[in-house]
Amino acid sequence: MDKTERMLLENVLNALDRLFDHETQVCDLCDLLIATSAALSNSDHTAKLEEAASETDTLRRSSLSREKQRDQALVETDELRKYLSDVLYKDSPLKI
DSSP: OOHHHHHHHHHHHHHHHHHHTTSSOHHHHHHHHHHHHHHTTTSTTHHHHHHHHHHHHHHHTSSSOHHHHHHHHHHHTHHHHHHHHHHHHTTOSSOO
């Protein structure tokens, strides 16, 4: 994994943490996922990023309240969070 790819994936993982901490909204996360999947369109991570982008895009277009969107987005992106943690920190004894 090159430095740019690592930085982009870490940025997504940090955005997922910010969503959990109520520091960002689903629409912002969705935009980041779309941009990151485009930037990494030829990587092994594209499918996971695109899936999460699609799920969050559906949520942001829904009539759910922002809090309910957030709660559902946390559920739907949990697999991505685990995947990114494994990819980024697989050799670290301290996994997220």
